[in-house]
Amino acid sequence: MVELTLFVIFGICALFGALTMVWARNPVYSAMGLMLTMFSMAVFYVSNGAQFVAVVQVIIYAGAVMTLFLFVIMLIGVDKAEDRAEKIFLQRPLALGLLVLFGVGVLLAGRHVWVTGPAQGVDAIDGTIEAIGDQLFRRWVLPFEITALLLIIAATGAIALALFKNDGGDE
């Protein structure tokens, strides 16, 4: 019952946030909408037994990442509100049609049952740090190491692309 309540409330929040993000003309509002959705997600994670992930979601995602977004939004100007005119021929009707089809498709796919795979265990899972850490450093150690490469890319890439030295900029 609690879960249902949470689901309904935060489900509405998540959808509202998502729609806001898409709908808002000002990117700041979009960012706010997205943040709302992310928080709602965190709640869902908790209800699904993924406490640690929920924490990470809040701290890293809703916190750090969105902050980064906001920084950039500020950097490139908050006043850049988009006008709603569509330049591309047929883009909107096409997009809406496609979205509906896509959504209907996926929902139809899960109409009967969403999860068909065999249950791996009997107990309800508990996404504690221990449980996750155990997985992460045993079974998933290789992907974990590989993510290091992602970080190198992020670092070098950001430097390469956005670090304008005096000679770099040509404004």
Next chain:
Amino acid sequence: MTILSVAPEVVIVVAIVMLLMVDVQWHPGHRWWGVAAAMGLTGATVAVALQWSQYRGDAGASFFSGMIAVDGFGAFAGMVIFPLAGLGLMAAWPLVRSQGGRGAEFVVLTLIAASGAHLMAASANLVMLFIALEVFSLSLYVLAGFTRERADADEAALKYFLLGAVASAIFLYGIALVFAATGTTSISGVGAYLTGNVLLLPQGVLMAGTAMLMVGLAFKVSAAPFHMWAPDVYQGAPGGITGFLASGAKVAGFAALARVLTVALGDRITDWAPAVAVLAATSIVVGTLLALAQTDLKRMLAYSSVAHAGFILTALVAGSSGIPDMWFYVATYSVQVLAAFAVAAVVSGPTEGRAPLSDYAGLSTRSPWLAAVLGLLMLAMGGIPLTAGFVGKVAVFRSAIDADYLWLVIVGVIASVAGLFFYLRVIVLMYMQPAGEGAGRIGVPAGARVVLAVAATVTVIVGVVPWPLLEWLRNAIPL
């Protein structure tokens, strides 16, 4: 041997670290980068060669709790990718040098992309595959926009990035749905689940997941209609790196696609083969037709790569029996396309994005060897015999016919004739039309020379005597 399974990546990472640290400390310049990259790539190649020698054929195994597969398939991919990255860097070297100190980052990103590509081919787990794909793609996004002198590069990078992100999100969604449907993210696990169980429940989620996995990978290999980024990116990206961009994506993308389709979904071939066939046909037709109308060499090559993606997909309709043929095509085509873009980089400039075809008029007088190699490559891409391109076409069409996809073959052969038109146009320009006013001789940088020599040699030798390679692939790669 566990360490051997990740040895290529380890070597690459070591090389990256050495490169960066030495660079930061002593600023030795581009020579050092080259040495480091060469060592890294050579080491990685040796490592995958070792993998090949020990794990090919039936000896394939997986390591790190089923995260990475070491088998003929992955090793061969590495044996293509790492040298390809080396060639790509050689072709891109003038570009690297033109970037001053940022060149180090360029080299690093290329190395990372190479290992990402290899990991894509070797991943035995869908999540692992996703990470590898991101490693690979993110580095390419940066490389595409690396030069800051030109607006085109920005545009290319942003387009590539946004579309790539969408595609990988869809791909990831596919992983999630497949996970939900089968309870595992292991590629072979999915396959085992699908073959080993009588599935009583409706399979909608599995099917939706399959569709999205295909979207993500088809995007990577630029199959129509997921191809629209390719021409813009290839045209906008700096000439020097476009070759690696195009060829690497093909190798890694097809490796991943083939592994997912045949290992995870091999049991469902009757479901996906028709879809692959239609994708193939669409790509061939769309790529060919659009290439016909181009006036820019790089853009034309981009569309032609769309068509080639279609040809390669043609091999996949035969399922796992088509994989050696697919590899043959991918391996030879990737060298060709890399070299073709390398020519563009020489003629139009390493940092330039655009390469108007008019630049190539009379190229045979301005640089006979350049023209000869580009001509050869055009013929190879057009599928003229005695080049690897022809054997590749024989291979993939053979597979398709074996799988009773004659219609696809007919579409393919007719489109290849139409395709000849634009390949021939390049030759016409180079050999049958005079050079423009004031167009002097073109000097070919040493790196590009190596690339062209290798590409020409591979194209001709494999074209004339393809049997060893074919035999090799056939024995080594059953999944």
Next chain:
Amino acid sequence: MSFPILSVIIGLPVAGALVVLTLRRTELVLPVAVASALVTFGATVWLLVEFEVGEAGFQFVEQATWYKPWGVGWHLGVDGISLLLVVLTGLLFPIALAASTSVTHRPREYAAAMLLLEAGILGVFLSLDLLVFFVFWEVMLVPMYFIIGIWGGERRVHAAVKFFLYTALGSALMFAGILALGFLGGGDAGPTFDFVKLLDANLSHTAQLWLFGAFGLSFAIKVPLFPFHTWLPDAHVEAPTAGSVILAGILLKLGAYGLIRFCLSLFPEASVQLVPLLAVLAVIGIIYGAIVAIVQTDVKRLVAYSSVSHLGFVVLGIFALTTQGLQGGVLQMVNHGLTTGALFLLVGMIYERRHTREIGQFGGLATVMPRYAGIFLFVAFASIGLPGLNGFIGEFFVLVGSFLSLPAYAIVAAFGVVLAAVYLLWAYQRMFTGPITVEENRGLRDLGVRETLILAPLIVLILFLGIYPKPALDRIQPSVDQILQRIEQTTTYVVPDLGTTGFEVPGP
């Protein structure tokens, strides 16, 4: 295995091409190329001499498996049908090369392209593995494309591309057909592309029809059969002299050769069923090509259309499915190679002098160039099919041979004989007789020794084959009969019987 003469024959021009490319001195290029082509010719003559007359099967066979899973291998052999064409190829190349002294632009590449072309053509005639055959078939296009495109006339690029694409389109379907055939014919043992093995393939009727279509279209374009002929005039007009000689002399034969070797042998049922279609197209080609040739104003175009007409005879002969018709078809290929080759050489010689091929630009040439005129007339008459010259034998065999099975077609085709006289003699009249109308022509010099020597072998052969064709026919006949036997065994077709029953011609 005995000495691999056939591989050597294919390899010699390739080696020659490589040597030519490395030559530093330009003036050595042509002699070396000619020498290389002559050595190849020598090898083909050796083949001719050593050929066992009366044997129907393949001789000098070389066989090696290359790749079992694909069923592909190196399988060469020569029989009566290909033998003469191989020799013809060997003969025409040195001649064409020797006639190329006017090529000054990139002579090395030119000579190399010609020699590679020769290798490709020889490969097509000699391969007995369909995939290898196809390789040669396609590869041959490339040097020809360059020869037209680089060393051709004004609209060379258009012509070269058209030539390449048109023929490639045809061969694309054949390619699909070959692959399909390999699988259909291989059965459970895996695919095979070995021609000899495929002869035993038990193809369904439908499969035969489809495959015939795929192969046939490719060959029809190459021949070229009406209405697939329009690339030919363009290619001929723009090609340099040697290119035209080879194009008309040999390249066109490849199509007809393919029809005999592959369509008739591999798809007998379909062949028998499609005889009316092919015969109609052939006859249309005969008449149509000739009529269109009449009004051409460019000599090369005229000869090109005459080729359409002549090749129509060849195809008619082939699909007559009688021994005379088939023999005539094969012989006519050789004949056409000699005569049309000579005609193009002659046109090239006048072009070198006057840089025009417009018939209107000439007139009265016989006065200033009697030897040229005489040789031209001689060759023209060979082309018209005058008895005593080679063209007659071929046409006669074709006409009488096809009358046995396709009387109505043969009768219509016979009118092509009249038209041939009309277009060639009218052209001769406009070019060589009457008063000299254009001043530049007054100072033209007659053929020199070199030019006469270039033409001499063709003239001798034209006469020889016209008077004494038996040596050629003796070699053709067994192989041709074997094909007919096969057709009779595998289909309900019966080669018309001679003399006993006859057929009714409605009386008054």
Next chain:
Amino acid sequence: MTVTPGWYMALAALLFVIGLGGILLRRNALVMFMSVELMLNAVNLTFIAAGRQLATIEGQVAVLFVMVVAAAEVVVGLAIIVAVFRRRKTASVDELSELRG
């Protein structure tokens, strides 16, 4: 009424579609990028919900990896957007259409 993981997954599907909508309908590169993040979040929710039903923690691990990837992607993406903005003073992707045809 019990909330099954299926509910979450259905909700995730909706969010995913909305994210996709942002890509198709918005032309501010930043907003588009945020839409991608939304899609990734939707996928994460799917992973977690499915993982719960399957009684495996693998779903959660996968989510963690996705987050890392997303973070790296954000860095690179924002760097690209900034670079574009520096040159063009705009974040509208519609103006980046010089390469076409």
Next chain:
Amino acid sequence: MTAALVSLAILLPLGGSVILLFVGKRLPEPLAGILGTLTVAGGFACAAVAAADFFTGTGQAVTVRWFTWMPAFGVNAELGWDRLSALMTLVVTGVGALIHLYSIGYMKGDARFGQFFTYLNLFITSMLILVLADNFAMMFVGWELVGLCSYLLISFWFEKETAAAAGKKAFVVNRVGDVGFIIALMLVFSHFGTFRFETVFENAPGVLTTGAATAIGLMLLVGAAGKSAQLPLYVWLPDAMEGPTPVSALIHAATMVTAGVYMVARTGAIFQIAPVAAGTVAVVGAATALFAATVAVAQTDIKRVLAYSTISQLGYMFMGVGAAAYVAGVFHLMTHAFFKALLFLGAGSVIHGMGGEQDMTKMGGLRRKMPATFATVAIAWLAISGIPPLAGFWSKDEILGTVFNRGGAWTVLWGVGVVTALLTAFYMTRMMWLTFFGAPRWDEGVHPHESPAVMTVPLMALAGLSVVGGLVNTPFRTSLEHFLDPAFEAVRLSAAPTGTTALTLAMVSVAAALVGIGLAAARYRDRVPDETGFAWRLIGRGYYVDDVYGQVFARTGKLAAAWLAFRFDARGIDGAVEGVGALTRKTGGWLRPIQTGFVRSAAAAVVVGAVALLAWFLSRGGL
């Protein structure tokens, strides 16, 4: 021995031709001619020696086998030496030698003197191949080769456009006939499986149905009509007069044009089974005879008179062989060879003497200037007119008599023949009077003179033959018939009338001749009447048949060909080909706008693909 001699008869002229081809230019003028003449004369000698056995009655037909020619047809290069071919060989080489001799004088000073004899010798060779062939294929070879020589010699003076055109026309029209011949060959082979005369004729009654025989016969007739200038293929012969006069004499009067007659005679066994075909031959012959005779009446060019006269006389021969009077046909062939060659050579002599003038209205009164020519030509005139006892009378009379003797509808043909005889006498007399009698109407500067001996000697020889040639086969002494009998073994010959019928008929035809001569003599005795009225112009132009042909075949044909070439081919077929290429390229162009360059379009495309794949996969299960 015989074989060698027969071979030699062919090889001698051939050798002469080959030698002259290579060295002709370097030989001094008369030498080339002498060589040519000697080889032909040598051929005659050989033939005469070989034929001696036939004359003595002991000779047997001989087959001279050279080599295997076309194995698949069972055809060898073989010569058949029998009485008919022997006779033909003698005529060809005999008349040929005389004309060669004559040509030495006539062609004097021509720039291509040697070449002329090359061609002439080649012609003799070809003609001998034709008459000596022992199978259809060989005959066709000769048939075509004489056509070639005819082409070469008509357009010998190729600088003259009309000459070149005439040569081409002759060849092309002949080729039309050849199609018939070829079809006949095809029919023969498909029925008999061989081309050998002997086999074919022996088995013809058993193998051929009437229908088949008729078809073969009619096709042979088409061929013969081409070569022998019968309706409707006669148009080339008048134009052929563009050639040097000896050529006209040799080829277009004495030998080549009679090949059709020879062929019909040779293939009599087939015509025998096909009465309809044989009848058609006769009808065509009669029609041609009459038609050409009327046209000849209105010609002013001396050679054109003779040309139409030749056509007309050939018509007689056709009538004869059509009526199965083969001996009579061949007989007339022979006599005609003598007197028509003589007429042509005489005309040549006149033209030579007149400095190239051929228009009879500008001649007149030449008998004094050129007595030898006049005398000889006069003999030929009487011979052709059918005045006994000259050669033409006997042979013509035999034909007419045989035709009459067959009764029924044939009588009509006989009537036509008589009318033609009258016309023949009329136009020949007209020619004589316009040329040799009356007042000179020469152009200024023309000084007629008698030709040299090298030209007049052949005239005299031919005149002699024209006088006595008829005597070999008179109703009183049918030696030619006896001679040829073995050659026509397989054929049932029509008999000539005997007794009073024969006499009456002879008197009728002589009367017709005399009337013709009388009318013409009266009309042209002292003046040149005005002959420019419509009717004269109509027949003068040969009833405009040639013009109609020109319009219908040449002009319309050319227009049609141009339409085919420049519209249908270039625009239609090639347009379609190029169109496909262009369309493909254009399709690429049309697709380009889809590639908008907008990120969001690309994204939409991705989603389109995703939706499509989704739809496909969902349709495969799960719904």
